[in-house]
Amino acid sequence: EPEVTQTPSHQVTQMGQEVILRCVPISNHLYFYWYRQILGQKVEFLVSFYNNEISEKSEIFDDQFSVERPDGSNFTLKIRSTKLEDSAMYFCASSGRSQDYEQYFGPGTRLTVT
Amino acid sequence: AQSVTQLGSHVSVSEGALVLLRCNYSSSVPPYLFWYVQYPNQGLQLLLKYTSAATLVKGINGFEAEFKKSETSFHLTKPSAHMSDAAEYFCAVSKYGNKLVFGAGTILRVKS
Numbered sequence: 127e128p129e130v131t132q133t134p135s136h137q138v139t140q141m142g143q144e145v146i147l148r149c150v151p152i153s154n155h156l157y158f159y160w161y162r163q164i165l166g167q168k169v170e171f172l173v174s175f176y177n178n179e180i181s182e183k184s185e186i187f188d189d190q191f192s193v194e195r196p197d198g199s200n201f202t203l204k205i206r207s208t209k210l211e212d213s214a215m216y217f218c219a220s221s222g223r224s225q226d227y228e229q230y231f232g233p234g235t236r237l238t239v240t
Numbered sequence: 241a242q243s244v245t246q247l248g249s250h251v252s253v254s255e256g257a258l259v260l261l262r263c264n265y266s267s268s269v270p271p272y273l274f275w276y277v278q279y280p281n282q283g284l285q286l287l288l289k290y291t292s293a294a295t296l297v298k299g300i301n302g303f304e305a306e307f308k309k310s311e312t313s314f315h316l317t318k319p320s321a322h323m324s325d326a327a328e329y330f331c332a333v334s335k336y337g338n339k340l341v342f343g344a345g346t347i348l349r350v351k352s
Contacts, residue, residue, distance in 0.1 A: 159339065169284070169330060171339040182339055217283060219340075227272055227291060229340060231284040 128152045130232035132218050138238045139208055147203045147235045149218030158201045159219040159229060160193065162186070169217065175201065208239045242267045242333045244343035252349040259303075259318040261346045263331030266312065273314045274332045274340065275305055284330065290314060301325070326350045 131150045139145050151158050160172040173183045175193055192204045201220075205212055215236050219229040247262040265271055273290040288299025295307040305316045314331060328347045332340040 161340070168344045169332075169340075169342040171341065174339055184339075219284075227334065227336075228274075228286055228289055230286070231276075233283040 128230075130218055130220055130230050132216075132232035132235050134235060135233065136236045136238070138240065141210060141239055142207050145205050145208055145237065147205075147216050147218075147237070149201045149203075149232055150199055151201055151218065151220030152222070152230055153199070155220035155222040155230075157181075157221045157229075158193075158195070159221075160203045161217045161219065161231075162214040163217065163234075164211075164214045172203070172216075205237075208237075210239050213237055213239045242271065242335055242341045244331050244333050244341055246329075246331050246343035246346050248346055249344065250347045250349065252351060253321045254351050255323055256320050259316070259321045259325065259348065261316040261329050261331075261348065263305075263314045263316065263343060264312050265314060265331070265333045267333055267335065269335050272334045272336070273305075273307060274334070275299065275303070275314075275316050276330045276332060276342075278328045278330065278345075280327075287316070287329075321348075321350045323350050323352060 133148045158175040161169050163169045171184050173187045174181045190206045194202050215234045217234045218232040221229045243266045245264045275287040276284040277287050287303050288297045290297050290307045298304045303318045328345045330345045331343040334340050
């Protein structure tokens, strides 16, 4: 069964450093998403991406964040200068037009900022 | 704006007992509703979804949920709990299949 994959599973970085979280969505999907879950809190939407551009973003997704689909298979989330409060589990999701809007989630990347 | 309220951050049931996890939503348009399950240190797995077809939706692992527009509810049930059902459950709503807005989650504990 096709699945969304994410790398790395765990990333530790120092405050102020740049990080790139990588996702490989399901191959025939067209819509891509990033969500995050701070420990003990609810899952929050960050950004959605369709047709090579951002279709919607939350207030969390400020200028420190960017997304890219560099090669038609990967979907990345970059945080330019990490803050302590960026520590969270980051989930990538994808959906296809014919999937009744079902979003398939990856296993997540746990980002720890020290 | 859309929102989801899950009543009860923790629910404890005995093995074999009925599971009932409550979800109420707020939406200005006909919603799409979802239940996801998260096992420890894993991602989110879709249990079931409502997308304006049948109001009683059956999902995986014996779970089902009923969309009740008059009550703005989408409660998740399972007739008989198994130990393997212990996990965190999230209700989510979306508008026209766009971003998901999640509830705070309910941790289900199953006692032997």
